[in-house]
Amino acid sequence: MKNILITGGSGFIGSNFIHYLLKESNFSGRIINIDKLTYAGNPENLISIEDEFKDRYSFFKVDICDKESLANIFIKYKIDAICHFAAESHVDRSIASPEAFIHTNIIGTFNLLELARTNQDHIELFHHISTDEVFGSLGDTGIFSEDDPYRPNSPYSASKAASDHLVRSYHKTYNLPVTISNCSNNYGPYQFPEKLIPLMVLNAVENKPLPIYGNGKNVRDWLFVNDHCKAIWTIMQSGKRGETYNIGGNTEMENLPLVEMICDILDDILPENGNRPHKELITFIKDRPGHDLRYAIDFSKLQRELRWKPEESLTSGLQKTIKWYLDNKDWVNHIKSGEYRTWIESHYS
Numbered sequence: 121m122k123n124i125l126i127t128g129g130s131g132f133i134g135s136n137f138i139h140y141l142l143k144e145s146n147f148s149g150r151i152i153n154i155d156k157l158t159y160a161g162n163p164e165n166l167i168s169i170e171d172e173f174k175d176r177y178s179f180f181k182v183d184i185c186d187k188e189s190l191a192n193i194f195i196k197y198k199i200d201a202i203c204h205f206a207a208e209s210h211v212d213r214s215i216a217s218p219e220a221f222i223h224t225n226i227i228g229t230f231n232l233l234e235l236a237r238t239n240q241d242h243i244e245l246f247h248h249i250s251t252d253e254v255f256g257s258l259g260d261t262g263i264f265s266e267d268d269p270y271r272p273n274s275p276y277s278a279s280k281a282a283s284d285h286l287v288r289s290y291h292k293t294y295n296l297p298v299t300i301s302n303c304s305n306n307y308g309p310y311q312f313p314e315k316l317i318p319l320m321v322l323n324a325v326e327n328k329p330l331p332i333y334g335n336g337k338n339v340r341d342w343l344f345v346n347d348h349c350k351a352i353w354t355i356m357q358s359g360k361r362g363e364t365y366n367i368g369g370n371t372e373m374e375n376l377p378l379v380e381m382i383c384d385i386l387d388d389i390l391p392e393n394g395n396r397p398h399k400e401l402i403t404f405i406k407d408r409p410g411h412d413l414r415y416a417i418d419f420s421k422l423q424r425e426l427r428w429k430p431e432e433s434l435t436s437g438l439q440k441t442i443k444w445y446l447d448n449k450d451w452v453n454h455i456k457s458g459e460y461r462t463w464i465e466s467h468y469s
C-alpha cells in the first residue's frame with residue numbers, strides 16, 4: 121500500500137492513526153487525508169505531522185458527500201487503499217439531529233464505495249471503521265461476536281449499521297477487497313470534549329458538575345486509542361478480505377466507577393487543586409433516551425488469527441490521557457473559545 125486515502129483523519133481516532141502510521145508503524149508510503157472539518161475535525165491535531173512529513177502527508181478539506189471533489193482526489197492520486205473513519209460519531213447529537221448522520225455515515229460511505237468500485241483495478245483494500253454499537257445492547261451477561269445479529273438502537277448506530285451492510289455488499293457483489301472492524305469505546309489524546317472521558321476531566325479541573333446519565337450503571341468496554349490504531353493497521357496488512365473483526369479492550373466498567381477513577385487520578389496529580397475531592401462534583405442527570413445498558417466485545421478472532429491484543433491497561437491509559445489534557449492547554453482552550461473554528465474559516469473560506 122503506497123498511497124493510503126484516510127477519511128476523517130482530522131478527528132480523534134483518525135488523527136491518532138495518522139500519527140501512528142507515520143511515526144510508529146512500518147508504513148513507508150504516502151497519506152492523503154480528506155476531512156470536511158466539521159466541529160469534530162481539528163487541523164491542530166496534525167500540526168506536527170504537516171511540518172515533519174511534508175513529502176508523505178497531504179490534506180484536503182473535502183466532504184465525502186461531495187462526489188465531484190471526491191472524484192478529483194482519485195484523479196490526482198493513484199489510491200491503493202482507503203481507510204474510512206469519517207463519520208458523525210456522537211450518540212447524543214444523533215438523538216437531537218439525526219440528519220447529518222444519515223448523509224455522512226450512509227451516503228458518504230456509499231460515495232466512497234462507488235469510487236473504489238470504479239477504480240477497482242488498483243484498489244488493494246477498503247477498510248471500514250465501525251463500532252460495537254451496531255450489535256445493540258447486552259444485559260448483565262453475554263458478549264458481542266462478529267456473527268451476532270445487528271440490533272442498533274440510536275440513529276448513530278443505525279447509520280453505522282447501514283454503512284457496514286453497504287461495505288459488505290460491495291465485497292459480495294463486486295468482489296471489492298474490503299475489511300470491517302467493529303470497535304468498543306476509545307479514549308486518549310485529541311478526543312473532542314463532548315465524549316465521557318475528556319468531558320469529565322475538563323469539567324473536574326474547572327470545578328464544574330460531572331453529569332452522569334441515569335444511575336451510572338451503564339457499562340462500556342474501554343480501549344486506549346493507540347491500541348485501536350495498532351489493531352486497524354494489523355487488519356489492513358493481514359486481515360482476510362471480506363471479513364469483519366471485533367476490537368475491544370477487555371476492560372468493562374460501569375460509568376460511575378470510571379468517573380470516580382478519573383476523580384481519584386486528578387486528586388493525586390493536582391494536589392493543590394481547591395476542587396478536591398473531585399468526586400464531590402458528580403451529579404446524576406436525566407438518562408439518554410434509548411441508552412444502551414452494556415457493551416462487551418469478544419475480540420478472540422483478531423487475537424487468534426492476527427495476533428493482536430490490547431497493551432494499555434485502563435489505569436495507565438487513563439493516567440496518560442489525563443496528563444495529555446492537562447499538558448495541552450492551548451489545544452483545549454482553542455476548542456473551548458472556538459478559536460479553532462476561526463482558524464479553519466480563515467484558512468479554508
Ligand code: NAD
Pocket residue numbers: 127128129130131132133134154155156157158159160161162182183184185204205206207208209210224228249250251252280302303304305306307312
Ligand atoms: P470524530 O467525531 O472525532 O471524528 C470524525 C471526523 O470525521 C472529523 O474529523 C470530522 O470532521 C470528519 N467528518 C465528519 N463528516 C464528514 C464528511 N461528511 N466528510 C468528511 N469528513 C467528515 O470521530 P472518532 O471518534 O474519531 O470516530 C472515527 C470513526 O471511528 C467513526 O467512524 C466512528 O463511528 C468510529 N468509532 C469510534 C469509536 C469511539 O469510541 N470514538 C469507537 C468505535 C468506532
Ligand code: DAU
Pocket residue numbers: 209210211212250251252253303304305306314315316317319331332333334338339340375408415
Ligand atoms: O462503543 C463505541 C462508541 O463509543 C462509538 O461508536 C461512538 O462513536 C462513541 O461516541 C462512543 O459512544 P458512547 O455513547 O458509548 O460514548 P459517550 O462518551 O458519549 O458515552 C459513554 C457512556 O457515558 C455512555 O453510557 C453515556 C455516558 N455519559 C456520556 C456523557 C457524554 C454520561 O453518563 N454523561 C455524559 O455527559
